Amino acid sequence: MRKTVLILGAGSDMARALSAELAEGGYNLFLAGRNVHELSKDAKDLEIRFEIQAEALYFDALDTNSHPGFYDHLNPEPFGVVAAFGVLGDENLARRDPLEWQQIINTNYSGCVSILSLAANRMEKAGEGFIVGISSVAGDRGRAANYVYGSAKAGLSAFLSGLRNRLCRSGVRVITVKPGFVRTKMTRDLDLPSRLSATPEEAARDIFNAILSNRDVVYTRWMWRWIMAFIKHIPERIFKRMSI
Amino acid sequence: MENLPELLVANWNNYPRINARLWEFRTENQAVKLLDSLSRCIPRGLGRSYGDCSLEKNIISTPDFKRFIALDQKQEILECEAGISLDQILRTIIPRGLFLPVTPGTRHVTLGGAIASDVHGKNHHLHGAFGRHVLSLLLLTPGGEVIDCSREKNAEIFYAVCGGMGLLGLILSARIRLMPIQSTYISQLTIPAENLDHLMDLFETHEQSTYSVAWLDLLSRGRNFGHGLFMLGEHCLSGEITSKDLRRREKFGINIPFFMPGWIMNEHGLRAFNNLYHLRGKSGPGRSFPDLDDFFYPLDKVHNWNRFYGRKGFLQYQFVLPKEHSRLGLEKIQAHIQASGILPFLAVLKLLGPQAGPLSFPLQGYTLALDFPIKPGLSAMLSALDRLVHNLGGRIYLAKDARMSKLDFRRGYPEISRFLELKNKLDPKNKMASLQSKRLGLCAKPY
Incomplete structure (x- = not known):
C-alpha cells in the first residue's frame, strides 16, 4: 500500500516542489494550508501527473488549539510529516511592533512545536515514520538583519x-533542513547571489534525497554547511562588529 | 504595484530583443489582478515564436500557471491551465497510451501559445491545426471577465481566439481532445525526390498518409531544383514492431553552450550540410521506425539550437501559397532567393489543408519554412518575397513574423475585419497589444 505524507504549508514554493518529488516517489499526499481552494487544484494536478491520491486540508499554524483535532482527523494516519510553513516577516517592524515579532515566532517556532509534537507522539507509538522540519541557516547564528526570524529558526533547529534524539530508538526519523537562499515567493524581493541560491526544485530534491537516505541535517545548497561552519566559528568579539 | 526590474527579452530567433517586464502568476486570481493592473500587455509562454508577436514593455508570462485540471482517459479529453508545456502534457499522457492529435515541431511550447498561434503539424492536411482539437477554453477578457468559449458558446470568440495571437485576452485554461496510440514508434517511409515536381506529386499521391513533410535543397538549380527528401509516417500499432513499450526513453541531448560566430552559416557551410542531409536519401526509399521524439521533435535534442545563428539572431520565413499557384510560385521564389545570394539554412515543405479561424495561418496549399541568418540585404530580399507571396494569394505565418508590412498583412489575411470587430468589442482600449500587433495595425479603432 502507498504511504501518505502530510505537507504543512503546502502552498509555499519549496513545498510545492517537494510535493511533486514525493508524488513522483509514489507517496499519497495531504496538502495542508490556509488556501484550500488553490491547494485542491494542486492536489488534482498531482493526482493526474503521478497517479497518486492527494487531498487538500485546511490548516492554520497559528491556531494551535485546532491542531489536535486536525491531526486526529487525518485518515489514513500519515507516515511522514513535513513542516514547510514559515514567514520571513518584517524585521524592522518587529523591532517596535509586538504583533510582528509574535507572528514571526508563533509561525516559525510555536506552530511547529505544536503540530510536530502531536505527530511525534503518534509516530513513536507506531514505531515508524519521518518528520521533516524546514529550519534555516539564519538559525545558526543571529545577525542584525534578521535575528527575530533567526531566533525562531534557532529554536526550531534545537527542537528538531x-x-x-528522543525518537531515534523508536525508529522514527527526524530531518532538519537548513536552506540558505532559495528563490521563492518569500524571497522574491531580495537580490540573491546566484551561486548560493537554490531553486525550489533543487531544494526539494535535496530534501527528498535526505528522506530516502540516512541524513539528519541537510543544508541546501550543500556549501551552506561549510559557510555556516565558518560563520559559527567567528569569535563574538569580531562578529559583533561585522555586517554580513 | 510592486517594482519589477526590466529584462532583455527575445523570442526563439533572438530578434528583436527588447527591455521588458515579465509578470508571472500561478493562480486565476493572480491573473485577474495582474491583467487589471496593467494598461498595456501581451501574454507570452515559453518564447518559442520567431519574431515580435509576444513582445511588449509589459509581458504576462504564463509558464508558472501550469496545472492539470482533469484527464478523462476513457473519453480521451484533457483539461489544463494554459501555461503548461506540451512537454509536461506528453510526459503524462504518453505512458497512458495517449498523444496530442496535432503537435508542432517542439515540445517546448505552452498550451495557451499553441492555441493563440493555432500551430500545425505534419498531419495538417488531414487533422487541421491545434485549434480544431480544442473543445472549449476559458478566456480572461481585457475587461476582466472570464468567459467560457467553445463551438457552442461564444463561438465567434472561440474561433477568433484560436490563432488570435493573445490579442483578445488571456487564455486561462483549455479542454482538448487527445488521440490513442498503441506504441511510441512511428513507421516512417523516406522517399528521395528528384525535383520540386516530383516532391509535389509525392505529397498529392500520399494525401491519405497521416504525417507527411519534406526537406528540400534550395541551393540546387535547373532541373534539379527542389530535390529533397519526402517523409511519411504512421503510428505503429502494438505488435507491429517488437519489444517496444509505451514508456518514453530519456535521452542524451546536445547543448549549444554559447552563441556561434556568424560565419559558420556561410554558403560553404550550408552546402556541406545540405549534401550531408541528402546522402540519407541516396539509397532510394527506406523504411525506418523512429520513436515519437525522433520523428516529431528532432531539434529538441539540440538544446539552444537557436544559438547556431549567432548573437544577432535569425529570421524564420514561413509562407503558404494557394495550391493552384504553388508550383509556379515556389519556382519564382526559389529563383529570387538564388539570385539574391542570401541562402536559407533549411527549407521545409508541407501540404496544408483548409483554413480555420480569421487569423489562423494555414490555408489549402503548400507552405515553405526557411531559416535565414540575419545579414545585410536580407530585409530587402524578404520584402520582395512578401510581394511575390501576396501577389499569388498567399500569406505569412504570424508566429514567425518580425517584419512584415501592414499592407502585406491585410492582403494576406482578408478576414481581418471580422477579427477587428471582436477586438473592438472585447478590447476597445487596446489593453492587449504586442510590437507585432502595433506594426500590423491589429488594433481596435480608436488607437
Whole structure:
C-alpha cells in the first residue's frame, strides 16, 4: 500500500516542489494550508501527473488549539510529516511592533512545536515514520538583519535536534533542513547571489534525497554547511562588529 | 504595484530583443489582478515564436500557471491551465497510451501559445491545426471577465481566439481532445525526390498518409531544383514492431553552450550540410521506425539550437501559397532567393489543408519554412518575397513574423475585419497589444 505524507504549508514554493518529488516517489499526499481552494487544484494536478491520491486540508499554524483535532482527523494516519510553513516577516517592524515579532515566532517556532509534537507522539507509538522540519541557516547564528526570524529558526533547529534524539530508538526519523537562499515567493524581493541560491526544485530534491537516505541535517545548497561552519566559528568579539 | 526590474527579452530567433517586464502568476486570481493592473500587455509562454508577436514593455508570462485540471482517459479529453508545456502534457499522457492529435515541431511550447498561434503539424492536411482539437477554453477578457468559449458558446470568440495571437485576452485554461496510440514508434517511409515536381506529386499521391513533410535543397538549380527528401509516417500499432513499450526513453541531448560566430552559416557551410542531409536519401526509399521524439521533435535534442545563428539572431520565413499557384510560385521564389545570394539554412515543405479561424495561418496549399541568418540585404530580399507571396494569394505565418508590412498583412489575411470587430468589442482600449500587433495595425479603432 502507498504511504501518505502530510505537507504543512503546502502552498509555499519549496513545498510545492517537494510535493511533486514525493508524488513522483509514489507517496499519497495531504496538502495542508490556509488556501484550500488553490491547494485542491494542486492536489488534482498531482493526482493526474503521478497517479497518486492527494487531498487538500485546511490548516492554520497559528491556531494551535485546532491542531489536535486536525491531526486526529487525518485518515489514513500519515507516515511522514513535513513542516514547510514559515514567514520571513518584517524585521524592522518587529523591532517596535509586538504583533510582528509574535507572528514571526508563533509561525516559525510555536506552530511547529505544536503540530510536530502531536505527530511525534503518534509516530513513536507506531514505531515508524519521518518528520521533516524546514529550519534555516539564519538559525545558526543571529545577525542584525534578521535575528527575530533567526531566533525562531534557532529554536526550531534545537527542537528538531532534541526530537531526533528522543525518537531515534523508536525508529522514527527526524530531518532538519537548513536552506540558505532559495528563490521563492518569500524571497522574491531580495537580490540573491546566484551561486548560493537554490531553486525550489533543487531544494526539494535535496530534501527528498535526505528522506530516502540516512541524513539528519541537510543544508541546501550543500556549501551552506561549510559557510555556516565558518560563520559559527567567528569569535563574538569580531562578529559583533561585522555586517554580513 | 510592486517594482519589477526590466529584462532583455527575445523570442526563439533572438530578434528583436527588447527591455521588458515579465509578470508571472500561478493562480486565476493572480491573473485577474495582474491583467487589471496593467494598461498595456501581451501574454507570452515559453518564447518559442520567431519574431515580435509576444513582445511588449509589459509581458504576462504564463509558464508558472501550469496545472492539470482533469484527464478523462476513457473519453480521451484533457483539461489544463494554459501555461503548461506540451512537454509536461506528453510526459503524462504518453505512458497512458495517449498523444496530442496535432503537435508542432517542439515540445517546448505552452498550451495557451499553441492555441493563440493555432500551430500545425505534419498531419495538417488531414487533422487541421491545434485549434480544431480544442473543445472549449476559458478566456480572461481585457475587461476582466472570464468567459467560457467553445463551438457552442461564444463561438465567434472561440474561433477568433484560436490563432488570435493573445490579442483578445488571456487564455486561462483549455479542454482538448487527445488521440490513442498503441506504441511510441512511428513507421516512417523516406522517399528521395528528384525535383520540386516530383516532391509535389509525392505529397498529392500520399494525401491519405497521416504525417507527411519534406526537406528540400534550395541551393540546387535547373532541373534539379527542389530535390529533397519526402517523409511519411504512421503510428505503429502494438505488435507491429517488437519489444517496444509505451514508456518514453530519456535521452542524451546536445547543448549549444554559447552563441556561434556568424560565419559558420556561410554558403560553404550550408552546402556541406545540405549534401550531408541528402546522402540519407541516396539509397532510394527506406523504411525506418523512429520513436515519437525522433520523428516529431528532432531539434529538441539540440538544446539552444537557436544559438547556431549567432548573437544577432535569425529570421524564420514561413509562407503558404494557394495550391493552384504553388508550383509556379515556389519556382519564382526559389529563383529570387538564388539570385539574391542570401541562402536559407533549411527549407521545409508541407501540404496544408483548409483554413480555420480569421487569423489562423494555414490555408489549402503548400507552405515553405526557411531559416535565414540575419545579414545585410536580407530585409530587402524578404520584402520582395512578401510581394511575390501576396501577389499569388498567399500569406505569412504570424508566429514567425518580425517584419512584415501592414499592407502585406491585410492582403494576406482578408478576414481581418471580422477579427477587428471582436477586438473592438472585447478590447476597445487596446489593453492587449504586442510590437507585432502595433506594426500590423491589429488594433481596435480608436488607437
